[in-house]
Amino acid sequence: xxxxxxxxxxxxxxxxxxxxxxxxxxxxxxxxxxxxxxxxxxxxxxxxxxxxxxxxxxxxxxxxxxxxxxxxxxxxxxxxxxxxxxxxxxxxxxxxxxxxxxxxxxxxxxxxxxxxxxxxxxxxxxxxxxxxxxxxxxxxxxxxxxxxxxxxxxxxxxxxxxxxxxxxxxxxxxxxxxxxxxxxxxxxxxxxxxxxxxxxxxxxxxxxxxxxxxxxxxxxxxxxxxxxxxxxxxxxxxxxxxxxxxxxxxxxxxxxxxxxxxxxxxxxxxxxxxxxxxxxxxx
Amino acid sequence: xxxxxxxxxxxxxxxxxxxxxxxxxxxxxxxxxxxxxxxxxxxxxxxxxxxxxxxxxxxxxxxxxxxxxxxxxxxxxxxxxxxxxxxxxxxxxxxxxxxxxxxxxxxxxxxxxxx
Numbered sequence: 001x002x003x004x005x006x007x008x009x010x011x012x013x014x015x016x017x018x019x020x021x022x023x024x025x026x027x028x029x030x031x032x033x034x035x036x037x038x039x040x041x042x043x044x045x046x047x048x049x050x051x052x053x054x055x056x057x058x059x060x061x062x063x064x065x066x067x068x069x070x071x072x073x074x075x076x077x078x079x080x081x082x083x084x085x086x087x088x089x090x091x092x093x094x095x096x097x098x099x100x101x102x103x104x105x106x107x108x109x110x111x112x113x114x115x116x117x118x119x120x121x122x123x124x125x126x127x128x129x130x131x132x133x134x135x136x137x138x139x140x141x142x143x144x145x146x147x148x149x150x151x152x153x154x155x156x157x158x159x160x161x162x163x164x165x166x167x168x169x170x171x172x173x174x175x176x177x178x179x180x181x182x183x184x185x186x187x188x189x190x191x192x193x194x195x196x197x198x199x200x201x202x203x204x205x206x207x208x209x210x211x212x213x214x215x216x217x218x219x220x221x222x223x224x225x226x227x228x229x230x231x232x233x234x235x236x237x238x239x240x241x242x243x244x245x246x247x248x249x250x251x252x253x254x255x256x257x258x259x260x261x262x263x264x265x266x267x268x269x270x271x272x273x274x275x276x277x278x279x280x281x282x283x
Numbered sequence: 284x285x286x287x288x289x290x291x292x293x294x295x296x297x298x299x300x301x302x303x304x305x306x307x308x309x310x311x312x313x314x315x316x317x318x319x320x321x322x323x324x325x326x327x328x329x330x331x332x333x334x335x336x337x338x339x340x341x342x343x344x345x346x347x348x349x350x351x352x353x354x355x356x357x358x359x360x361x362x363x364x365x366x367x368x369x370x371x372x373x374x375x376x377x378x379x380x381x382x383x384x385x386x387x388x389x390x391x392x393x394x395x396x397x398x
Binding site: 001030033043044066070 | 321341361
């Protein structure tokens, strides 16, 4: 596909999202086939447009295609048309319920996890029933859904990205305290485990922690870098699971950018770890 | 009586009925890809209100066995999905065209009489 200006990309994302919503609400049509056809139509229509594609050009193409719920309704018959309209009608109740459950989670500390889980699931359900993801209604609903989504997604994303560092640190600690394990492994492992365990990452002094990372952090940075590269390749090859889990933060279109960022981030971390290790060896 | 005086619902219903016939006729002389079909149909005034309307119909006609598809590489862009009439589709089209001619001929006669 041609290079798009970021606003044109957002407009396209919103349109495709509305198309998927309308298709989900229309059981009598071949969802994936129609989505593929519409994507191909957009790509062919973009052939005549100069790069980078402007929001104006993108809007013109999408306007000619028409509103997904309308054209699906037009083509599947009046009865189905009413069904499509009814199913995709904008509903604010789930978005409000999500925020209410989140506030309840804060109000009832003992059952915070019940409230948070409920708020998160309701926000996800609200996303599935939402029709217009790129208009002012969406903005209004976003502010109702986003707190619950962010509270769950941010720690989840951090855990997904950084777990190799935690795993290596825990393994190093285990090697030091478990004589059986230490005896089974080559002596180098014990040496490295000792160095890794010396890292005091939980220090409240930020400069102290940063100094620790700069000194011996490459033991932890390298596995994170390799993991990010693996994650970036997986996201490029199979974008579906990532977009499903982290919707609406990552869409099918933005998954390409995300996988690219993961690959670049992973490579940079590996280079950093390599340079740091080489400097240590030299000294 | 101008175009504005025609009831919207009547135009919509008429368009829905004719669109399928026109769509099959665009494939009479060979396979075409979706965008090409849409552009040809768009040349008929007021027939295609939203270009997207064509794709659910293509999908349904394929499901009903009137059309078949094949993916072909394109020199100027992404691979394109070509739609073509099946033998059953061609027979249906002949029948539909014959019915259409009979219908329009009858309507012409009726309108001529009324004038």
